[in-house]
Amino acid sequence: MGWLDNDVALVTGGGSGIGLAVVRRFLAEGARGVGVLLRDQRQAGALQEEFGERVCPVIGDVRVYADHERAVNATVAAYGKLDTLVGNAGVWDFFSSLVKTEPDALAASFDEIFDVNVKGYLLAARAAAAELRKSNGSMIFTLSNASFYAGGGGPVYVASKHAAVGLIKQLAYELAPHVRVNGVAPGGTATPLKGPAALGKQDARLSNIPGFEQAVADAVPLAFMAQPEDHTGHYVLLASRANSRATTAAILQSDGGWEVRGR
Numbered sequence: 001m002g003w004l005d006n007d008v009a010l011v012t013g014g015g016s017g018i019g020l021a022v023v024r025r026f027l028a029e030g031a032r033g034v035g036v037l038l039r040d041q042r043q044a045g046a047l048q049e050e051f052g053e054r055v056c057p058v059i060g061d062v063r064v065y066a067d068h069e070r071a072v073n074a075t076v077a078a079y080g081k082l083d084t085l086v087g088n089a090g091v092w093d094f095f096s097s098l099v100k101t102e103p104d105a106l107a108a109s110f111d112e113i114f115d116v117n118v119k120g121y122l123l124a125a126r127a128a129a130a131e132l133r134k135s136n137g138s139m140i141f142t143l144s145n146a147s148f149y150a151g152g153g154g155p156v157y158v159a160s161k162h163a164a165v166g167l168i169k170q171l172a173y174e175l176a177p178h179v180r181v182n183g184v185a186p187g188g189t190a191t192p193l194k195g196p197a198a199l200g201k202q203d204a205r206l207s208n209i210p211g212f213e214q215a216v217a218d219a220v221p222l223a224f225m226a227q228p229e230d231h232t233g234h235y236v237l238l239a240s241r242a243n244s245r246a247t248t249a250a251i252l253q254s255d256g257g258w259e260v261r262g263r
């Protein structure tokens with residue numbers, strides 16, 4: 001018996017990092033199947049190799065509504081329903097500075113980062129809402145310590161993750177009482193998180209930044225950098241009707257204690 005027995009989920013950006021860990025954990029908790037909207041054909045192949053018919057990868061871009069629609073339709077066609085949307089695909093700005101970034105690049109990075117991190121969540125929600133209403137399901141969005149505090153990115157990333165808090169609250173309000181809408185806010189986590197092409201960071205990876213793991217460990221009271229798996233129980237809890245029936249507009253922080261940092 002798992003906490004998500006027979007449930008069906010759709011995860012955006014589920015081919016790597018936190019999203020992939022969520023896919024793995026949902027299946028381990030008994031999910032019937034998980035649709036995955038992702039950009040990379042090789043990641044799609046790896047998912048199918050690991051999970052066979054229990055995953056339904058759909059290649060697409062979270063900035064494009066039609067791709068979300070295809071992902072929802074493919075997931076429902078494969079597994080018969082949709083219980084949980086996990087909006088997770090994101091890009092980071094690698095601490096890009098306001099004053100050191102050329103104005104044109106700054107403006108372009110805003111468009112690119114907000115398109116993925118905010119519009120990508122909005123469009124995912126729009127595409128999944130009707131199926132989630134049918135199942136009395138829920139949405140869970142990946143936020144960040146940067147959703148609440150300065151210092152987890154530059155101004156554009158931090159603003160985008162703050163914006164996603166507003167999105168969760170408004171969607172929770174609009175979609176109640178049929179669909180619960182919640183968030184998980186990880187802190188620094190060992191993943192290949194990339195940046196925007198507008199800043200020339202499309203091939204950069206957070207996990208390749210020299211000294212990053214130690215810097216995260218030094219910055220938070222719990223004194224370690226999380227692995228993607230460290231956050232997945234929060235998604236399971238929020239997805240579980242039996243355990244979170246009364247929870248909407250909530251955000252579970254999984255960030256090593258940014259709230260009380262200062263050492």
Ligand code: NAD
Pocket residue numbers: 012013014015016017018019037038039040060061062063088089090091092116142143144145185186187188189190191192193194206
């Ligand atoms: P990741 O790069 O492994 O995962 C992000 C995924 O999003 C990737 O698979 C990527 O291909 C996908 N993606 C990016 N742009 C896309 C697009 N336009 N269309 C479709 N897919 C797209 O990194 P991660 O750290 O697992 O990131 C997952 C989420 O966690 C993001 O929202 C990120 O902001 C958030 N987060 C990460 C950290 C961290 O330290 N790694 C901390 C807090 C929050």
